[in-house]
Amino acid sequence: MRGRTCLITGATDGIGKEAAIEMAKNGYNLILIGRSKEKGEKVTKEITEIAESIDIEYFVADLMLMKEVSRVADEVSKKYKKIDVLINNVGAYFAFRDVTEEGFERTFALNHLGYFLMTKKLLPLVEKSDYKRIVNVSSSAHYGIDFEFDNMNGEKKYSGFDTYKKSKLANVMFTYELAKRIEKTGITANCLHPGFVATKFGNNNNILWRSVISFAKLLMAISVKDGAKTTVHLACSDEVADTNGRFFADCKVKQGSSKAKNDEHNKKLWELSEEFIAPFL
Numbered sequence: 076m077r078g079r080t081c082l083i084t085g086a087t088d089g090i091g092k093e094a095a096i097e098m099a100k101n102g103y104n105l106i107l108i109g110r111s112k113e114k115g116e117k118v119t120k121e122i123t124e125i126a127e128s129i130d131i132e133y134f135v136a137d138l139m140l141m142k143e144v145s146r147v148a149d150e151v152s153k154k155y156k157k158i159d160v161l162i163n164n165v166g167a168y169f170a171f172r173d174v175t176e177e178g179f180e181r182t183f184a185l186n187h188l189g190y191f192l193m194t195k196k197l198l199p200l201v202e203k204s205d206y207k208r209i210v211n212v213s214s215s216a217h218y219g220i221d222f223e224f225d226n227m228n229g230e231k232k233y234s235g236f237d238t239y240k241k242s243k244l245a246n247v248m249f250t251y252e253l254a255k256r257i258e259k260t261g262i263t264a265n266c267l268h269p270g271f272v273a274t275k276f277g278n279n280n281n282i283l284w285r286s287v288i289s290f291a292k293l294l295m296a297i298s299v300k301d302g303a304k305t306t307v308h309l310a311c312s313d314e315v316a317d318t319n320g321r322f323f324a325d326c327k328v329k330q331g332s333s334k335a336k337n338d339e340h341n342k343k344l345w346e347l348s349e350e351f352i353a354p355f356l
């Protein structure tokens with residue numbers, strides 16, 4: 076296998092798919108993960124037609140389930156010697172609370188725990204690269220909320236919007252803590268807000284929520300191509316080769332929420348996440 080390899084989660088649509096296309100155009104080999112076999116095959120074909128010379132492999136996994144995150148990370152680890160760029164992109168908004176068969180609230184599982192477990196399991200492969208980048212797709216939704224350690228699974232109260240905001244705050248808290256822990260390894264970890272992007276985000280909800288989100292997208296959203304720019308910038312640009320532990324928007328460093336700057340909270344989130352994912356390692 077030639078060249079650098081980039082792994083992207085949630086790559087069958089939206090920002091993940093667009094980032095995959097751009098990375099392929101930049102000559103990166105791709106490991107893509109999504110939950111639909113058919114959509115994965117379609118995306119693989121589409122990208123192969125655009126960038127014939129790259130290697131591309133698609134893995135099917137429901138990333139809401141930690142056993143699936145673990146399985147797919149093991150499969151990737153068996154086949155690949157290194158990963159140059161790991162992009163944790165998968166994410167969703169759930170208007171109503173439900174728990175997975177593993178007992179985790181869906182937003183918390185997909186948007187945070189999955190990023191944590193995937194990174195933990197693939198870190199040895201990233202370490203073997205001479206490029207070593209981790210990119211976590213968060214959101215500006217992480218502002219204006221604090222993390223609730225006594226309601227991580229939404230068992231006490233649940234609002235879809237607040238839960239989504241907390242999961243995106245968790246992405247930033249996780250990135251800051253990760254950046255500290257990998258400081259001496261040469262790996263960099265950064266997170267980002269992609270913009271409000273005209274993707275299928277939110278379409279998994281009922282007609283009322285879909286209509287509200289679709290109307291907002293119609294009024295304000297940027298194109299998917301523009302929405303993938305900050306992800307691709309963090310994955311490829313020489314400008315950020317030595318940047319570690321920052322939050323980006325519009326391809327520039329921005330102040331993350333002050334709620335993500337509490338070192339004790341970030342450490343606590345890390346330690347609790349380790350407990351949650353321990354059975355799946």
Ligand SMILES: NC(=O)c1ccc[n+]([C@@H]2O[C@H](COP(=O)([O-])OP(=O)(O)OC[C@H]3O[C@@H](n4cnc5c(N)ncnc54)[C@H](OP(=O)(O)O)[C@@H]3O)[C@@H](O)[C@H]2O)c1
Pocket residue numbers: 084085086087088089090091108109110111114136137138139140164165166167185212213214215268269270271272273274275276277
């Ligand atoms: N769109 C925005 O305005 C916006 C703003 C800020 C942050 N973000 C963040 O950007 C990231 C990407 O969002 P997007 O807007 O591109 O969303 P999207 O268009 O809904 O795409 C999400 C991708 O994730 C996949 N996916 C969803 N659930 C999955 C699961 N359980 N297992 C495996 N794959 C799964 C989807 O697969 P299917 O094709 O099978 O559905 C799709 O490929 C998310 O982390 C989101 O929080 C988005």
